[in-house]
Amino acid sequence: MTLLSFARGPGMQVASLIFIAGMFWRLFGIFLLRRRVAHAAARHPFPIRLLGGAVTIFTRTIPRRTFWPRVGAGVALSYVFHVGLFIILFGGAPHILIIHEIFGLSWPGLPRGVIVIASGITLAALILLLVRRLTHPVLRLLSKPDDYISWAIVFLPVATGILLSGETIASYGTLLALHILSIEALMIWLPFGKLMHVSLVFAGRFVLGYNFSRKGAAT
């Protein structure tokens, strides 16, 4: 069995099953947690609290102006690589093809050149963010292995993807195998590390906004 056959067969199956089980484990583990009872009367009725939750999803997408000088660069770089990942994932023709195979949804892909440019910008942003993490004294102190593993797990698929598009250092088959294996590593790690924010970020903001609204705080 070649590396590519393993990546496209057993590797993909095992990674998918771990990903599915891990996601349900994390989500149900969180949903079923006990929560503190709020004894104080709610400041706003239920519909307003829902609205507060919904509004917070958007208001938390950009830091408050006061914090811009301190966090602006990091936030901007994070947006760059997140948007880059979005373009790569939902604009790359092979990626759309996988989505089509699983869910039956399809849309026109972007030219390979656009994906390569997006990949290059994303890689640059990721490297700058790592440099920032390593050089910023507070950020470095706060960083745990999860942060570095999550960074590497995101970096590798983009890096192997850009190598694959140019068939630079190895054959297409080898690079494709490495690319698929790196994505499988991401699928296995995602439910168990900080990358889980992919599925929790908006729900987390909503709960925060809902609770703030209940207490009458600004959302």
Add this chain to the structure above:
Amino acid sequence: MTAADENLGEMLARRGFGRRGLLKFAIAMTSSLALPPGMAVAMADNLAAAKRQSVIWLSFQECTGCLETLLRTDSPTIAALIFDFISLDYQEALMAAAGGAAERTLRQAVAANRGKYLLAIDGSVPLADGGVYSLTGGKSNVSMLQEFAPDAAAILAIGTCAAYGGIPKAHPNPTGAVGVEDVITDKPIVNIPGCPPIPDVLSGVLVHFVSFGRLPALDDRKRPLAYFGTTIHDQCYRKPFYDQGKFAKSFDDEGARQGWCLFELGCKGPTTHNACASLKWNDNTSFPIESGHGCLGCSEPDFWDQEGGFYTSLAGGTGPGWRDAGIAAATGIVLGSAAAISARRNAPKGTTET
């Protein structure tokens, strides 16, 4: 002068090809073999002076498709005449002799050309149960290979079956089929894979051997680098559509009619090393992708057992079925619920559920 004494130049002259024709052929061959242009003259001179090269061709576990494609030449090109010129001393499907006479011919050819003949093999070598699944004259393929390989100058493994086991090796491989290189490890071997292989590649290898007395440069899978150095995808005329993200979604949609890339329809061109896109088939007429079908990857090892089959794109693979996915989800729900319940039991007093 007997035919055996005749050199290639004399034979070609007798057939109406002069030195100019041989030079043109040598120029084309040096280009095809990725040799420096300056070697064309040396090649032409060496070819003109070349004596008949003995080739002993053994057919093992095969379908005869490889031999068929090598015989099907539409015009008497010099390449075709090279095939005529080689002394094909033993080939069961082509020779008139049969039975004991054929056996004697084989022994005589080996004895007369010991250490000098090229051993051409098509078909895989079955090893299971002592190799009983393919016998010639009561002898297993593996025993014949082990008997005749030591005295060969080199071995040509013709076709994917001889090179890597091919279709006979496909899962579950009941005959224990393997390629020649899995049995013989101490002889120069040239793999010319393909199902079938491109005739021009074999003629190129023969011309190189006859001209320079050695095999051409090979890649890590023992394939002639000049022909297998790049992928079908690299040379494909549809590659610009791949770069533009234009893909045919089905074999009869607008994209297919416009000649867009067949990647999404399972084309294995990006992972297949062969010269189909440049040399083409049927007297250089076309190749499968040009006819509207994706490359099957027939010159790659284990092409028959590719994950997802011929019509699954390289980007995809074989993911878990919905049943297995459901079991995984249920497992996750049970684990998550158990973790949450455990956390509830261990929660400090005074907390209640909202």
